Amino acid sequence: MKRAIIVDSGCSPTKEWIEKYNLYFMGMKVYIDGKEFTDGVDLDHEKFYSLVKSADDIHTAQPSLKEIMNIYESLLEKGYEEIVDIHFSSKMSGLFNTAQMAKNMLNVDVKIIDTKMVSIGASLVARRIVELLEDEGRIFEEVESKVPKIIENTFMEFTVPTLKYLIKNGRIGKAAGLAGTLMKIVPVLTVEDAEITPLTKVRGINKAYKVMADNAFEFIKNKPYNIKIYKVHGFDNNKVQEDHVFEMFMEKFEKLNYDYELVEGRIWPTVACHSGPEVFGLAVYGEENPL
Template identity: 35%
Template structure:
């Protein structure tokens, strides 16, 4: 079985190679130039460019044709394909992959992870390990369903202008929050894969500290989690969140993930996020 992914899962080239997955990059346009996210533009290069321009970045998905060409090439050696993608509630990537799958004579299953970044990356890693262990597609999909149900993604950010420009939050609501200096805590909803504002604070630091407090209300002190920090070129903020989590919970940490250009185009530099899942609910990986 072959696995196809998009760069919105924020796995590095080295991780993709190790996992044996085929990655189609999302695209980022800055000014007159278009880049392939994570291919010819690294995360740090992107945030540096973003700091140097007043123009808002634009993003786009791989085309239906690019997906179809990739599926056909992979099907030459293995007709069984699992295509895993970031939330259809936030990107058109899943829909493009679905259309392409109908055009190719192969057994292609397209999965909507209903999340993004490291949340999607967890599902990709689990699927790739299962393929190497010889699991069938049905068993893999059942495991991914368990990971989806167990995992939650939260984030906060110092500046809302990129989310507003990208249409990820309403212009009026975002503008009002910006004028009042409010920093939202946002959760990716597991039902529709969209962003929902679940808390607000008057400073970015307080918003970071609020994430463990929200988790505490649901699970109680001392809960054990599989946990990963995601940040947009803000390792210091990541350390603040890690320290706050460690004071309240027992965390098994996955190495930090740097938010890629295509997703960073909607947050700007500084975003701090967290993916977590209760260890008791997270399936045993092969």
């Protein structure tokens, strides 16, 4: 069966991964001081982080219903018999629901998946789904049944110096109680039940490094199969912080002698508009037993 797989910019795909599997891409709209861009199309990471340094307002919007319908129709015209459309959390964007509307209006059999995560977490969920479909040749229905377990096998965490972007863009989720309490407190956040959720808050960035490294190690230490690690940062100065966490994590992880795949990059504009551009994070995926 000729299959097309779509992934959106909220899933933080890498260029290499898109090219490897010949994936199709759906970019969210990004607005910087009122000017519209399409993430990954006319707005790359370098351009975004250059513009955002002096921007007063950044926010996102989803592609229109018509745009999504056009994407589906163009793939059908190319002869694809199956379309799998993978999206970041439906609780953080209306994109998943709009895709469902487009599918219903066209009356076509598009398989739409909600990763229930965002950014690097959604990326690791999407990567495992694509592997099962493309590398292992599993049928969609079998892979779909494993999506809850794939999500369960994924852990992501990140930290930001301010919650103002999460609050402004309505993505604060269960971390709302931290608003106004930060000062010298550093929050470590995750995505749980498809919402931003606080893991802990510590005093000082060095404690945050240790907590994040320990969290990732504890999650992965008993999951030796199909391990993936995704390290990410926003501004250039955040890469130093990202590297601190990663190195502390690897000090423990390497002693396990597990095979792993490493992915690294910058937070996509779609996600940086929600979290704020000054951010760094780490995500890990692993299985106790192969799926």
